[in-house]
Amino acid sequence: MAEVSNKQVIFKDYVSGFPTDADMYMTTSTMSLKVPEGSQAVLVKNLYLSCDPYMRARMTYTHTSYIGSFKPGSVLNGFGVAKVLDSGHPNFSKGDLIWGFTGWEEYTLMTSTETLFKIPTTDVPLSYYIGILGMPGMTAYAGFYEICTPKKGEYVYVSSASGAVGQLVGQFAKLLGCYVVGSAGTKEKVDLLKDKFGFDDAFNYKEEPDLASCLKRYFPEGIDIYFDNVGGEMLDAVLPRMRSHGRIAVCGMISQYNMEKPEGLCNLISIIIKQVKIQGFLVRSYYHLYPKYMEMVLPHIKEGKIVYVEDTVEGLENAPQALIGLFSGANVGKQVVVVSRE
Amino acid sequence: MAEVSNKQVIFKDYVSGFPTDADMYMTTSTMSLKVPEGSQAVLVKNLYLSCDPYMRARMTYTHTSYIGSFKPGSVLNGFGVAKVLDSGHPNFSKGDLIWGFTGWEEYTLMTSTETLFKIPTTDVPLSYYIGILGMPGMTAYAGFYEICTPKKGEYVYVSSASGAVGQLVGQFAKLLGCYVVGSAGTKEKVDLLKDKFGFDDAFNYKEEPDLASCLKRYFPEGIDIYFDNVGGEMLDAVLPRMRSHGRIAVCGMISQYNMEKPEGLCNLISIIIKQVKIQGFLVRSYYHLYPKYMEMVLPHIKEGKIVYVEDTVEGLENAPQALIGLFSGANVGKQVVVVSRE
Numbered sequence: 001m002a003e004v005s006n007k008q009v010i011f012k013d014y015v016s017g018f019p020t021d022a023d024m025y026m027t028t029s030t031m032s033l034k035v036p037e038g039s040q041a042v043l044v045k046n047l048y049l050s051c052d053p054y055m056r057a058r059m060t061y062t063h064t065s066y067i068g069s070f071k072p073g074s075v076l077n078g079f080g081v082a083k084v085l086d087s088g089h090p091n092f093s094k095g096d097l098i099w100g101f102t103g104w105e106e107y108t109l110m111t112s113t114e115t116l117f118k119i120p121t122t123d124v125p126l127s128y129y130i131g132i133l134g135m136p137g138m139t140a141y142a143g144f145y146e147i148c149t150p151k152k153g154e155y156v157y158v159s160s161a162s163g164a165v166g167q168l169v170g171q172f173a174k175l176l177g178c179y180v181v182g183s184a185g186t187k188e189k190v191d192l193l194k195d196k197f198g199f200d201d202a203f204n205y206k207e208e209p210d211l212a213s214c215l216k217r218y219f220p221e222g223i224d225i226y227f228d229n230v231g232g233e234m235l236d237a238v239l240p241r242m243r244s245h246g247r248i249a250v251c252g253m254i255s256q257y258n259m260e261k262p263e264g265l266c267n268l269i270s271i272i273i274k275q276v277k278i279q280g281f282l283v284r285s286y287y288h289l290y291p292k293y294m295e296m297v298l299p300h301i302k303e304g305k306i307v308y309v310e311d312t313v314e315g316l317e318n319a320p321q322a323l324i325g326l327f328s329g330a331n332v333g334k335q336v337v338v339v340s341r342e
Numbered sequence: 343m344a345e346v347s348n349k350q351v352i353f354k355d356y357v358s359g360f361p362t363d364a365d366m367y368m369t370t371s372t373m374s375l376k377v378p379e380g381s382q383a384v385l386v387k388n389l390y391l392s393c394d395p396y397m398r399a400r401m402t403y404t405h406t407s408y409i410g411s412f413k414p415g416s417v418l419n420g421f422g423v424a425k426v427l428d429s430g431h432p433n434f435s436k437g438d439l440i441w442g443f444t445g446w447e448e449y450t451l452m453t454s455t456e457t458l459f460k461i462p463t464t465d466v467p468l469s470y471y472i473g474i475l476g477m478p479g480m481t482a483y484a485g486f487y488e489i490c491t492p493k494k495g496e497y498v499y500v501s502s503a504s505g506a507v508g509q510l511v512g513q514f515a516k517l518l519g520c521y522v523v524g525s526a527g528t529k530e531k532v533d534l535l536k537d538k539f540g541f542d543d544a545f546n547y548k549e550e551p552d553l554a555s556c557l558k559r560y561f562p563e564g565i566d567i568y569f570d571n572v573g574g575e576m577l578d579a580v581l582p583r584m585r586s587h588g589r590i591a592v593c594g595m596i597s598q599y600n601m602e603k604p605e606g607l608c609n610l611i612s613i614i615i616k617q618v619k620i621q622g623f624l625v626r627s628y629y630h631l632y633p634k635y636m637e638m639v640l641p642h643i644k645e646g647k648i649v650y651v652e653d654t655v656e657g658l659e660n661a662p663q664a665l666i667g668l669f670s671g672a673n674v675g676k677q678v679v680v681v682s683r684e
Contacts, residue, residue, distance in 0.1 A: 231611060253611050266606050267604070268573065278620040280614040281614070281617050
């Protein structure tokens with residue numbers, strides 16, 4: 001049977017502090033493009049790979065990580081869009097497009113198909129299925145609607161607001177009639193928030209030495225909903241600004257992932273007087289809402305009421321750098337790696 | 343009209359750090375035992391006064407405290423049980439027993455009656471209406487049932503567990519079939535938790551230099567519900583021990599009230615992976631459930647299925663010391679001050 005070469009990104013070893021290029025390397029193996037006879041496996045060609053902040057946690061050894069650490073010496077994996085080349089599974093056929101968990105390589109043999117979704121429509125960019133129509137989209141949807149139970153007119157703050165999730169939370173909040181302020185780390189991103197995503201206001205947190213007074217300036221009436229992507233001192237500064245019965249969805253804490261010891265939060269006492277809820281969540285608990293989400297979001301995309309900004313790098317060999325870039329905020333919008341366009 | 347002498351406890355000035363005797367002083371004024379003609383005021387004789395941890399916050403100047411700071415030079419106030427001596431209000435008559443907000447003095451003229459509850463039954467000790475049948479009881483009820491949504495078999499941890507609220511949370515949890523561990527600061531209190539209140543286990547936190555390993559020992563399977571009365575490093579140690587979809591009701595943070603700068607919490611990141619909810623609350627949002635609570639708790643008291651331990655001091659002049667004692671854990675059970683027994 002004919003074998004093809006398969007470029008792969010290998011995870012070298014557990015990381016402490018900021019990950020670098022040197023923590024991953026490229027290799028080339030060979031593989032057959034057929035699934036083993038009698039198996040229920042699916043063989044795919046990877047098209048788009050997703051770089052997501054949660055992947056940093058998998059670079060550290062832990063027995064508690066909710067999806068497990070990467071294995072030193074093995075191929076990285078994560079969300080991707082792929083095309084089925086061969087299938088032993090009744091639900092998938094050659095030619096199908098799917099999104100779900102795949103390898104950081106050109107071709108992947110999937111022995112578990114539980115986390116795969118078939119892509120139902122292709123009149124939107126395929127890469128959207130690792131962004132607005134994939135895990136980050138569902139994260140924004142579940143976190144904002146299910147955890148934050150937003151109401152028209154409420155004051156909403158989103159950190160890391162131009163990222164894969166944040167840009168959507170802000171737009172969802174605007175569609176609902178909330179007042180929305182976002183923060184990001186460059187002028188370019190702040191402009192994007194205001195000009196492209198329609199946030200009511202936005203600021204560059206790196207230019208704000210005093211976050212407490214900054215938040216007071218942007219939210220003189222206080223904050224009803226904080227969609228937290230960063231944790232750390234920003235979360236601590238938000239706590240005393242929360243309004244009565246405020247809600248904080250803790251989606252991620254990217255500011256903390258590369259720290260040896262996390263920053264201490266001193267303002268938690270505020271949550272008593274203001275009766276604030278802080279809720280951590282994982283998108284995997286909400287995938288049952290995916291059809292409902294698609295029904296809501298697809299028309300908005302087609303009518304141009306929701307836009308989605310991606311930061312695209314070409315080539316698997318550039319994937320490590322793209323992933324690392326997340327942690328210094330190098331990406332503008334959702335970080336996508338193009339392995340192949342078809 | 344005859345006037346009587348009225349002993350009073352006066353708040354001297356705003357406090358930083360631990361409050362002391364010197365922050366309050368006794369005085370004696372005179373007052374008439376009739377309400378002003380034409381007013382809707384109620385004049386009461388105070389019987390029992392409640393010492394509660396939240397009162398510490400009112401000793402510090404703040405414009406954000408939810409019920410306002412004490413006023414330097416004025417009578418302290420708080421929850422109490424009192425007897426109506428005269429009333430201009432149609433809902434209250436001479437001889438009625440009430441509980442609610444009153445002054446730290448022998449007689450109080452109440453011009454606002456919104457926070458007063460009439461005492462419906464006297465076949466339980468009257469002091470219970472500042473404890474199990476009053477604000478602390480409602481706090482335990484709302485925090486445990488409404489915020490923590492407990493289920494049979496869940497693992498429940500209560501800090502400050504022999505206090506006015508904690509002892510009830512533990513007993514509610516046992517009645518529901520939970521596994522309950524409490525912590526307190528003396529051997530006497532720990533024995534009380536196990537022998538009197540029926541906790542499954544209990545420990546003296548002051549003898550535990552490593553809270554993380556201590557909690558691991560008492561909760562090898564993790565914690566589903568943490569009823570937090572103390573905040574600070576105990577809360578931080580609990581966070582990584584929480585089980586998936588765990589709930590933390592933040593009722594109080596007595597460990598932090600006397601600190602100039604609160605302790606920093608470093609483990610908040612755990613709430614993402616475990617999808618934990620942390621909810622601050624105030625009992626005042628739940629008084630509409632008071633009739634439902636009474637219906638539940640009164641039979642349990644009468645059947646001896648729920649017990650309530652009070653720490654009683656005699657005499658208004660001993661009230662300041664009793665209040666201060668809360669912050670060093672001098673009280674064993676609910677701290678009550680007897681002003682008069684009838």
